[in-house]
Amino acid sequence: xxxxxxxxxxxxxxxxxxxxxxxxxxxxxxxxxxxxxxxxxxxxxxxxxxxxxxxxxxxxxxxxxxxxxxxxxxxxxxxxxxxxxxxxxxxxxxxxxxxxxxxxxxxxxxxxxxxxxxxxxxxxxxxxxxxxxxxxxxxxxxxxxxxxxxxxxxxxxxxxxxxxxxxxxxxxxxxxxxxxxxxxxxxxxxxxxxxxxxxxxxxxxxxxxxxxxxxxxxxxxxxxxxxxxxxxxxxxxxxxxxxxxxxxxxxxx
Amino acid sequence: xxxxxxxxxxxxxxxxxxxxxxxxxxxxxxxxxxxxxxxxxxxxxxxxxxxxxxxxxxxxxxxxxxxxxxxxxxxxxxxxxxxxxxxxxxxxxxxxxxxxxxxxxxxxxxxxxxxxxxxxxxxxxxxxxxxxxxxxxxxxxxxxxxxxxxxxxxxxxxxxxxxxxxxxxxxxxxxxxxxxxxxxxxxxxxxxxxxxxxxxxxxxxxxxxxxxxxxxx
Amino acid sequence: xxxxxxxxxxxxxxxxxxxxxxxxxxxxxxxxxxxxxxxxxxxxxxxxxxxxxxxxxxxxxxxxxxxxxxxxxxxxxxxxxxxxxxxxxxxxxxxxxxxxxxxxxxxxxxxxxxxxxxxxxxxxxxxxxxxxxxxxxxxxxxxxxxxxxxxxxxxxxxxxxxxxxxxxxxxxxxxxxxxxxxxxxxxxxxxxxxxxxxxxxxxxxxxxxxxxxxxxxxxxxxxxxxxxxxxxxxxxxxxxxxxxxxxxxxxxxxxxxxxxxxxxxxxxxxxxxxxxxxxxxxxxxxxxxxxxxxxxxxxxxxxxxxxxxxxxxxxxxxxxxxxxxxxxxxxxxxxxxxxxxxxxxxxxxxxxxxxxxxxxxxxxxxxxxxxxxxxxxxxxxxxxxxxxxxxxxxxxxxxxxxxxxxxxxxxxxxxxxxxxxxxxxxxxxxxxxxxxxxxxxxxxxxxxxxxxxxxxxxxxxxxxxxxxxxxxxxxxxxxxxxxxxxxxxxxxxxxxxxxxxxxxxxxxxxxxxx
Numbered sequence: 011x012x013x014x015x016x017x018x019x020x021x022x023x024x025x026x027x028x029x030x031x032x033x034x035x036x037x038x039x040x041x042x043x044x045x046x047x048x049x050x051x052x053x054x055x056x057x058x059x060x061x062x063x064x065x066x067x068x069x070x071x072x073x074x075x076x077x078x079x080x081x082x083x084x085x086x087x088x089x090x091x092x093x094x095x096x097x098x099x100x101x102x103x104x105x106x107x108x109x110x111x112x113x114x115x116x117x118x119x120x121x122x123x124x125x126x127x128x129x130x131x132x133x134x135x136x137x138x139x140x141x142x143x144x145x146x147x148x149x150x151x152x153x154x155x156x157x158x159x160x161x162x163x164x165x166x167x168x169x170x171x172x173x174x175x176x177x178x179x180x181x182x183x184x185x186x187x188x189x190x191x192x193x194x195x196x197x198x199x200x201x202x203x204x205x206x207x208x209x210x211x212x213x214x215x216x217x218x219x220x221x222x223x224x225x226x227x228x229x230x231x232x233x234x235x236x237x238x239x240x241x242x243x244x245x246x247x248x249x250x251x252x253x254x255x256x257x258x259x260x261x262x263x
Numbered sequence: 264x265x266x267x268x269x270x271x272x273x274x275x276x277x278x279x280x281x282x283x284x285x286x287x288x289x290x291x292x293x294x295x296x297x298x299x300x301x302x303x304x305x306x307x308x309x310x311x312x313x314x315x316x317x318x319x320x321x322x323x324x325x326x327x328x329x330x331x332x333x334x335x336x337x338x339x340x341x342x343x344x345x346x347x348x349x350x351x352x353x354x355x356x357x358x359x360x361x362x363x364x365x366x367x368x369x370x371x372x373x374x375x376x377x378x379x380x381x382x383x384x385x386x387x388x389x390x391x392x393x394x395x396x397x398x399x400x401x402x403x404x405x406x407x408x409x410x411x412x413x414x415x416x417x418x419x420x421x422x423x424x425x426x427x428x429x430x431x432x433x434x435x436x437x438x439x440x441x442x443x444x445x446x447x448x449x450x451x452x453x454x455x456x457x458x459x460x461x462x463x464x465x466x467x468x469x470x471x472x473x474x475x476x477x478x479x480x
Numbered sequence: 481x482x483x484x485x486x487x488x489x490x491x492x493x494x495x496x497x498x499x500x501x502x503x504x505x506x507x508x509x510x511x512x513x514x515x516x517x518x519x520x521x522x523x524x525x526x527x528x529x530x531x532x533x534x535x536x537x538x539x540x541x542x543x544x545x546x547x548x549x550x551x552x553x554x555x556x557x558x559x560x561x562x563x564x565x566x567x568x569x570x571x572x573x574x575x576x577x578x579x580x581x582x583x584x585x586x587x588x589x590x591x592x593x594x595x596x597x598x599x600x601x602x603x604x605x606x607x608x609x610x611x612x613x614x615x616x617x618x619x620x621x622x623x624x625x626x627x628x629x630x631x632x633x634x635x636x637x638x639x640x641x642x643x644x645x646x647x648x649x650x651x652x653x654x655x656x657x658x659x660x661x662x663x664x665x666x667x668x669x670x671x672x673x674x675x676x677x678x679x680x681x682x683x684x685x686x687x688x689x690x691x692x693x694x695x696x697x698x699x700x701x702x703x704x705x706x707x708x709x710x711x712x713x714x715x716x717x718x719x720x721x722x723x724x725x726x727x728x729x730x731x732x733x734x735x736x737x738x739x740x741x742x743x744x745x746x747x748x749x750x751x752x753x754x755x756x757x758x759x760x761x762x763x764x765x766x767x768x769x770x771x772x773x774x775x776x777x778x779x780x781x782x783x784x785x786x787x788x789x790x791x792x793x794x795x796x797x798x799x800x801x802x803x804x805x806x807x808x809x810x811x812x813x814x815x816x817x818x819x820x821x822x823x824x825x826x827x828x829x830x831x832x833x834x835x836x837x838x839x840x841x842x843x844x845x846x847x848x849x850x851x852x853x854x855x856x857x858x859x860x861x862x863x864x865x866x867x868x869x870x871x872x873x874x875x876x877x878x879x880x881x882x883x884x885x886x887x888x889x890x891x892x893x894x895x896x897x898x899x900x901x902x903x904x905x906x907x908x909x910x911x912x913x914x915x916x917x918x919x920x921x922x923x924x925x926x927x928x929x930x931x932x933x934x935x936x937x938x939x940x941x942x943x944x945x946x947x948x949x950x951x952x953x954x955x956x957x958x959x960x961x962x963x964x965x966x967x968x969x970x971x972x973x974x975x976x977x978x979x980x981x982x983x984x985x986x987x988x989x990x991x992x993x994x
Contacts, residue, residue, distance in 0.1 A: 017948050019897065023907050024941060026948035033956070045952045047904075051897040056890060058846055060868025064894040071898060095862070154848035183805045187845025194843060195933020197497050200809040201845070202937065230938025233923060267579060271569040274725065274776045278550045281784035291548045295730055298540050301533040302737065320750065374764075377681050377715050397740075397751035410765035411714045411756070415707060437736040444732040445563060445697045447714075447765050450739070450755035455707035458747055459622035459638060460645050460665040461509075462516040468621060468669050469676065470707025470754060 011131075012042045014079040016072075018086045019051035025222045031249035032085050032123060035136060038249070048075045052084075053100070054092035059189045062103055069100045073112050081130070082116075085123040085245050087220045091155035093120055122152070123245055124162045124220050134164045139251030141171030145214035146244075147205070147228070148180045149221040162220055162244055169247060175212040179204075186227035199231075206231045209239060217241050304438075306431040313395050314478065317429050320398025324453025325466055327475040336423065336479060337364040340387070343421060343475050349384040353417060355409025358387065362423060373409050377416055385419030385473075391448075392439045393429045399452040400424060400476070401436060403443055411447050420471040422451070425479045483572065483602070483778030483831035490816060492839035497814040506642045510634075510811040513641045514802045520748025521799060521853070527750075528740070538737045539857035542793035545728055546783060552695040552728045553774065559698025563760025565770040573603035576722060576775050580605060580687065581612055583720055583771055589614060589685045593676075595702065595709045596620035597689025598636045598796065599722050599775055601818040602831075605687070616687070617679050619708035621672050628655040634812030634820060637746050637798035642811045676708065686712035686767075690723035691795070692738065693772070696731045699759035700772065703742060705752050713756050719767040725774050726792040732757070738795055741855035745797035778831035787866045791826050793856045800850035800860060806843055815840060822850035826863045834870055841867035885930055900949075907947045918942040 013036055017029045033043050053068035072093075076082050084090050094117060101110035127133045146166060152158045166174050185191065185201025206228060209217050217232075217239060219225050225241035232239050279285065286294070308316060318328045331339035341364035344352065353372035354363075363369050369387070372380060380386075389407035390400040400422050402408045407423075414420050430436050440448065455470030466472055500506060525531055545552055557567045570576035584592060592609065594600065594616050606616045606627070618627040622640040626633055629651040633639030640648070649663035652671050661671055688709065692701040700721055702709050713719060729735065735757070743752040761770050783789050801807045801821030812820030817828040817837060825844060829837035841864045844850075850860040875881030896906045917924045923939040926932075934940065946954075 019903070022948045023910065023943055026944055026946060026951050029948040030951065045949070045956065047949055047953070048900045050900050050903045053897070056894055056897075058865055058868075059886075059890065060841070060865065060870075060872035061890045061894065062865075062869040062872070064890060068894065068897045096865075099862075150845070150847035150849075154852050181849075183845050183847035183849070185805070185845060187847065190842070190845045191938075192930055192933050194494050194497065194806075195936060196494065196501055197806055197809050197843075198845070198933075199937040200501055201805050204809075226941065227938065230934070230940055233939040233941075234925075234937060267569040267575070270571045270575055270776075273571055274569050274774070274780060275550050275553070277776065277780035278553075278725075278783060281780055281782075282547065282549070283784075286548060286551075288551065291551055294548075295544060298544055299533075299537050301530070302537055302740075303528075303530040303533075324753075381677070381681060394751075399751050404762060404765045411710065412765070415710045415714060433740050434736040437733055441733070445699060445759040447758040447762050448756070449710065450751065451753065452749075452751035453753050455705070456753050457621050457665075457669055457706045458517075459620070459625070459640060459706075460643075460648055460668055462513045462520075462638070462641075463665050464749075465665045465669055467666075468673055468706035468708065469619075469680070469711055 012044065012080045014044050014046060014076060014082045016049055016076070016082050016084045016089070017045070018084060018089045021085060021222055024226065025243065028085050028222055028243040028245050031243065031245040032083065035245060035249040036083070039131070039136065046075050052089040052092045054089060055188055057092060057096055057100065062100070066100050066104050069097055070109060073109065073116060076116060077112060079119060082120045083123055083126045084120065085220070085243060086222065087122045087149055087152035087156050087158065088223055090120060090122045091151040093117060095155055122156055122158065122220060124165055125156065125158060127165060128161045135168035136165065136248050138248045139170035140247045142216050143173045143175055143214045144216045144218055144247065145175045145177045145209060145212040147177065147184065147209070147217055147219045147224060149219050149224045150183050152220045153181050158220070165244065165248060166218070170251070172247070175214045177212050178208045184224045184227050186224050191227060202227060202231050206235070210237065215239060218244050218247055220244050302434070303432055304434040306435065308431055310426065313429060313431055314426060316431070317393060317395035317398065318478065320395065321453070321476055324398055326453055328478055329475065330478045330480060333479055336362045336477065339477055340364055340421065341366055343477070347385070347419060347473065347475070349419065351384050352421065353380065353383040353386045353413065355388055355407055355413055357406030358389070359407070362387070372413060377412060380412060380416035383417050385421060386413050386417040387421045387423070388414055389423045390428060391443070392436045393424045394433055394436045395429055395431050397433060397452055399450050401440065402449045402451060404447045405443070411449055414449065414451065415470055418471055419473045421475045421477065423477045423479065490836055493814055493843040494839065496816050497810045500810045500814045506811050507809065509642050509644045511808055513638065514808055517748055517802045521745060521802070524744045524748055524750050534737055534741050535855055535857050538741050538855060539793060541729060541734050541737060542856050543790065545730055546726065546789055546792050549725065549728070549783065552730055553725060555695040556693050556698055556728050559696065560760055560772060561698070563698045565698065565760040565772055568771060568773045570773055570775050570777070572777050576603050576773055576777070577605055577608040579773050580720055580722065581609065584609070584614055584685060587685055587718055591615045591617065591683050593617050593619050593679055593683045593686045593712050593716070595686070595688040595704070595712045596623045596639065597687070597722060598633070598818050599689045599724055600687065601633060602777065603775065617676070617683070619676050619679070619712060621669060621706060624672055625651060628652070632813060633818065635798055635801055636796055636819060642813070680711040680715055684716045685718040686716040686720070688712055688719065688721045690721045690727060691742070692735060693723055693728040694732050694735070694757070695728055697759045699732065699757050701735060701755060701757045703752055703755050705747070705754065707754060710754055710756055713758070714766045716767055718769040720771045720773060722773045722775060725776055725779055742795055742797050745799040745853065745855040778833065781833065782830045788826070788830060788863050790858045791830060791863055793858050794823050794827065795856055797855055799853040799855065803849040803853045805847060805849065806845065815843065822860045823858070826860055826867060829867060834867070834874065838871050841871060904949060907943070911943050911945060914943055
């Protein structure tokens with residue numbers, strides 16, 4: 011399958027290793043990955059902060075870049091939720107019916123990374139090995155917008171050597187919320203403190219999620235508190251220690 | 264008496280301005296009739312499971328439930344009232360004499376005021392319909408149920424429910440209440456309670472603190 | 481027809497929240513109560529196989545009613561009047577207060593008993609009546625605690641949720657003169673029962689709110705637990721119900737939906753102990769005189785906004801407060817409004833035509849928990865964003881807003897995101913420019929201006945020396961040069977067999993050494 015990677019603006023700038031992991035894994039699974047350098051951002055930061063008018067050109071830019079893409083994979087559930095929940099509204103807000111039609115046509119080809127593996131490729135075991143104690147944080151958008159449910163957990167359970175430790179209040183927000191963490195920094199910090207406590211209580215070495223935004227937030231506190239808990243995007247875990255068993259499984263798809 | 268007709272006109276005008284295009288009453292009725300009603304509206308339980316569910320729900324509210332037959336109503340009531348250490352009960356108009364045991368004193372309290380009701384030991388009523396899924400009795404201003412105050416001010420309420428009055432779901436109860444939908448109606452689900460302090464449900468604030476149900480098979 | 485709300489000051493949410501975050505007792509009480517109530521709700525909602533249908537159908541009934549609100553209000557008025565009730569209309573708080581005061585004065589009332597009604601909190605009724613020499617007695621246990629403690633409600637279903645039993649005991653001991661009162665909830669409830677029973681029997685006029693007005697019967701429905709509601713509805717000679725205009729449903733039958741969703745959502749019960757419905761006056765049963773005061777106070781203009789109109793679908797169950805991670809931290813007082821939590825964050829500013837409560841739409845991380853539990857499917861996150869849009873647009877029309885840091889920053893970001901070359905240049909500028917901020921450990925521990933809130937409690941990983949796009953251009957598409965055409969791909973066959981263990985390498989290593 012020819013997969014077009016939308017890396018997202020913050021992964022591009024801050025978490026290139028996540029993008030490399032996505033590329034590495036998808037290639038290992040026998041897929042062709044393309045990267046369209048014209049890509050920038052999904053527009054979520056502007057939209058969610060209320061800069062609706064300013065978000066529209068960014069939405070349009072995304073559509074321009076990916077109009078003809080076969081499959082678009084995005085290692086960020088919140089960016090995917092921006093597209094699924096708000097792109098049509100953005101088009102409607104400026105009365106652009108043509109843009110709305112294009113979004114309609116494009117959305118079925120947009121996948122969050124873990125969703126792509128399980129729902130589109132039908133894989134739960136990607137042949138990864140990661141001998142660490144890991145806990146999984148269900149980001150808000152993965153849980154309540156994309157309804158990923160246990161998709162990421164199923165993927166993690168099939169990783170060799172990975173000890174998946176359950177976390178309390180798995181679905182409660184870490185307090186990031188984009189510009190919320192800045193506009194309401196105190197409340198956000200209090201929410202983060204609760205989430206960090208839950209992470210530390212698991213005894214995990216690594217906290218993972220399908221969104222680096224939450225992980226950046228969590229790691230900001232884990233690092234400040236000088237804990238030894240690290241964070242890693244799920245793609246980085248799934249790309250680790252790959253064997254070739256999965257390729258035959260992928261070949262069946 | 265303050266005249267609010269100017270406010271009335273202004274509010275309705277403001278609503279209409281906000282809403283824009285108006286529909287005719289017939290269009291509104293049609294639109295209303297077409298609203299989806301996909302929720303559960305009929306029973307799935309047989310009668311024995313239905314009564315078990317009703318009893319279970321009531322007991323979770325800490326209400327006493329006593330099963331009996333129509334021939335044994337008075338005897339059952341006598342036993343319950345005695346175990347509650349009460350000797351007399353207030354009753355509304357129309358309570359069948361067959362419910363009333365000789366050894367208890369009953370007084371028709373239909374026209375009692377609040378002060379007199381505050382002094383009675385308890386009240387005996389029937390009900391219009393009961394809901395198993397929620398453990399509710401629905402009382403209306405009707406024969407053997409009386410005005411709302413009766414089942415409110417006394418500290419003890421004993422309610423007689425016949426098996427054929429028990430439905431499984433809330434929508435079934437509303438179906439039965441349709442003919443009397445303007446009558447004063449009270450849904451009673453357990454003794455009076457509050458969870459206002461630390462979300463702990465505790466029995467007995469202002470309504471009856473004790474509730475027993477006679478379930479007639 | 482914007483709302484007037486006399487009682488609350490107008491600090492913005494972040495400022496008010498800061499005070500509450502410092503109050504560990506309140507936070508403990510709020511977290512305990514919301515945890516308990518959420519667990520109860522989850523259990524009884526989980527029991528219903530048709531919860532999804534109840535939510536959807538309930539939402540549609542509410543949306544339909546709002547779409548024809550004028551029709552249903554007129555129908556309610558006609559039927560209520562025919563049943564012997566009297567209907568009054570109030571454009572704002574001042575009119576509603578005046579109508580109620582006039583009614584009380586006609587009956588020479590010096591005292592009045594009240595059922596918990598947030599609508600009366602909204603219009604500041606108690607203060608108004610006290611100023612006119614009439615003493616209102618709150619009879620709901622939580623509202624009594626609030627009234628005696630000279631406090632403000634922090635939750636519209638459980639207004640004293642921020643108080644624990646010891647605090648309630650102190651208030652009762654002091655205000656009701658009950659030395660040695662115990663602090664078991666039973667002791668406190670008994671104290672309230674004794675104190676209020678005398679009021680119920682003696683005072684002949686009552687004020688209530690209303691959960692639902694029923695258009696086809698002209699009836700009113702009140703949902704409660706303690707029986708104080710029933711006392712106020714049935715014992716007095718005169719009853720005045722103050723109800724917001726949005727709270728009408730077309731038919732008695734519609735209650736079969738809401739009497740399932742409301743109790744389960746509000747208190748986590750299958751049914752609350754008491755629901756009362758009645759129409760007008762009924763000889764020999766209840767008040768001889770019944771008044772409904774229909775309150776607009778900023779509601780009707782909300783209907784004009786198609787995106788935000790759903791706000792008025794609310795049936796005030798409070799489930800969104802209990803589910804909200806922001807509310808968990810701050811409790812209700814941080815919202816500086818009668819209506820707290822996520823629904824308050826969208827309702828309050830709209831009631832005030834966006835002139836007050838402008839920080840409230842931002843008092844959310846948009847986590848979506850509120851929408852998930854809402855029994856009438858109000859998409860609160862969507863409305864929050866919509867209202868943020870209004871705030872931004874209005875701010876941009878002022879000079880200070882236009883030149884504000886947020887606006888400048890967002891405009892700049894939008895400019896960069898419009899073109900990948902600009903964006904790539906900005907990344908490179910960031911990689912260099914951040915140097916002054918990056919500590920030896922590769923992390924940013926201090927940020928300037930509005931970003932400073934982040935670095936109070938969090939480090940920020942520095943930008944790595946190479947962005948993803950730079951890596952791609954170098955490693956995957958070196959022959960294509962910088963930027964390149966839009967379609968650049970590699971296939972699995974010629975990819976490097978990179979079996980990385982990214983979490984093994986400390987992120988800091990990738991940061992530029994400074």
